[in-house]
Amino acid sequence: MKRTVNDFAIFGGQPEFPQPLAVGRPNRLDSDRLLNRIQKILKSGQLTNDGPAVQEFEERVCEHLNVGNCVAVCNGTVALQIMAVAADLTGEVIVPSLTFIATAHALNWIGLTPVFADVDENTHTLCPESVAKCITPRTTAILGVHLWGNPCDTMSLKTLADRHNLRLLFDASHAFGCESNGVPIGNFGDAEAISFHATKVVQAIEGGAVVTNNDEIAAKCRLLRNFGITGFTQIESAGTNGKLNELCATAGLTSLESIETVVAHNRRNLETYEDVLDSIPGLQCATISSADRQNAHYVVVRTGQELGLSRDELLTTIRAEGIFARSYFVPGCHRAAPYVGNSIHTPVALPVTERLLSELMQLPTGLSVSATDIRKIGCVLQNARRHASGIRSALASQTNLRHSEDPDTSPFPVPNAA
Numbered sequence: 293m294k295r296t297v298n299d300f301a302i303f304g305g306q307p308e309f310p311q312p313l314a315v316g317r318p319n320r321l322d323s324d325r326l327l328n329r330i331q332k333i334l335k336s337g338q339l340t341n342d343g344p345a346v347q348e349f350e351e352r353v354c355e356h357l358n359v360g361n362c363v364a365v366c367n368g369t370v371a372l373q374i375m376a377v378a379a380d381l382t383g384e385v386i387v388p389s390l391t392f393i394a395t396a397h398a399l400n401w402i403g404l405t406p407v408f409a410d411v412d413e414n415t416h417t418l419c420p421e422s423v424a425k426c427i428t429p430r431t432t433a434i435l436g437v438h439l440w441g442n443p444c445d446t447m448s449l450k451t452l453a454d455r456h457n458l459r460l461l462f463d464a465s466h467a468f469g470c471e472s473n474g475v476p477i478g479n480f481g482d483a484e485a486i487s488f489h490a491t492k493v494v495q496a497i498e499g500g501a502v503v504t505n506n507d508e509i510a511a512k513c514r515l516l517r518n519f520g521i522t523g524f525t526q527i528e529s530a531g532t533n534g535k536l537n538e539l540c541a542t543a544g545l546t547s548l549e550s551i552e553t554v555v556a557h558n559r560r561n562l563e564t565y566e567d568v569l570d571s572i573p574g575l576q577c578a579t580i581s582s583a584d585r586q587n588a589h590y591v592v593v594r595t596g597q598e599l600g601l602s603r604d605e606l607l608t609t610i611r612a613e614g615i616f617a618r619s620y621f622v623p624g625c626h627r628a629a630p631y632v633g634n635s636i637h638t639p640v641a642l643p644v645t646e647r648l649l650s651e652l653m654q655l656p657t658g659l660s661v662s663a664t665d666i667r668k669i670g671c672v673l674q675n676a677r678r679h680a681s682g683i684r685s686a687l688a689s690q691t692n693l694r695h696s697e698d699p700d701t702s703p704f705p706v707p708n709a710a
């Protein structure tokens with residue numbers, strides 16, 4: 293219990309969580325199932341190059357998402373690149389700035405120009421009106437991001453894409469297991485890219501996929517991920533090495549088997565957070581938990597003036613308590629190298645993006661976080677608000693502890709896996 297400002301760990305008190313809780317900590321895989329599968333692979337000798345585990349993983353993903361094709365690749369960034377090349381993109385591609393830098397970097401790395409549009413205040417996904425203002429004769433695609441698992445406004449974006457003869461693609465890295473109007477994410481636009489990174493709701497340690505109902509795009513993706521090779525002596529196109537290996541595919545299969553458990557746990561955690569945050573003015577749960585099926589993988593909270601602390605002051609305070617909350621995706625792609633200061637990338641104002649970047653934080657969830665942990669987090673947040681003015685002045689007077697320019701610099705080491 294933090295009765296006075298000095299009880300907060302940042303000012304010398306005991307941290308509430310000596311073993312820190314983190315956002316994105318990987319959910320544990322069932323080790324018996326995984327090791328069993330790994331043994332079979334090692335015995336078979338087929339370690340990579342489109343082996344049986346990759347093929348089975350692709351089949352299971354198709355079944356789960358009710359989608360026609362899944363092309364598994366080595367990570368989500370390569371999935372974005374292979375998808376973009378398979379869709380014949382050139383020139384400019386409109387994307388949100390409020391996303392992980394990989395969305396923009398994937399395009400930039402293959403010679404495309406990411407152009408940043410603003411996002412919607414509630415869903416934090418591409419705002420169709422802002423996208424419309426970014427379209428030029430060089431635009432060939434819109435790439436929406438289902439941020440935090442919130443589905444993009446797929447209908448309006450499709451109308452816009454059709455009107456201007458643009459490809460419509462999605463980065464679904466956060467949205468495995470989510471739906472939009474009853475349709476699983478993975479079925480929208482020309483194709484969608486998914487990340488199966490260790491920190492994701494379904495993980496293959498490292499992995500990704502392009503999912504699509506467009507057979508032509510799927511066939512191209514298969515070719516592109518394997519150097520464009522079609523036979524021992526036949527090379528049909530340019531290509532790269534984007535293959536998922538068998539060991540990672542087995543991790544993906546094992547993870548996929550526990551998705552219902554993980555999502556149910558995440559959803560209960562989200563409900564507990566909503567309950568706890570309801571009584572704290574200045575903190576509002578911003579994850580959409582509507583009729584759309586949500587994986588609740590991210591608990592997104594919007595900070596407001598009533599809190600009495602800025603988002604970054606709050607982050608500094610609670611991280612010292614062992615609550616390693618994040619401020620994804622500061623600084624915003626448009627403020628990151630190599631895009632910052634270049635009007636080609638940012639032709640329109642991004643007021644909503646800017647506001648969200650300064651107000652949002654993400655709180656720990658996943659299998660390693662319990663309802664009891666969340667109630668304790670709630671108490672810390674409640675007390676931080678109660679002592680906001682004291683914390684603010686103490687932070688300002690402590691030069692060595694004053695939060696840095698980069699609010700993601702943690703005073704804590706990365707938690708170990710104990």
Ligand code: T4K
Pocket residue numbers: 314315316317318367368369370391392394395437463465466487488489490491499500616706707708709
């Ligand atoms: N598009 C979007 C919208 C994305 O969010 C991402 C990836 C991509 C595309 C690209 O997909 P990939 O190419 O990555 O497949 C993480 C992930 O590295 C990244 O995959 C993810 N998005 C991004 C949102 O988050 P960090 O830097 O925030 O994660 P990190 O290393 O801080 O890990 C989170 C916590 O988990 C830490 O406390 C450490 C702990 N941890 C992490 C790992 C990896 C462990 O305990 N064990 C582990 O093995 O980036």
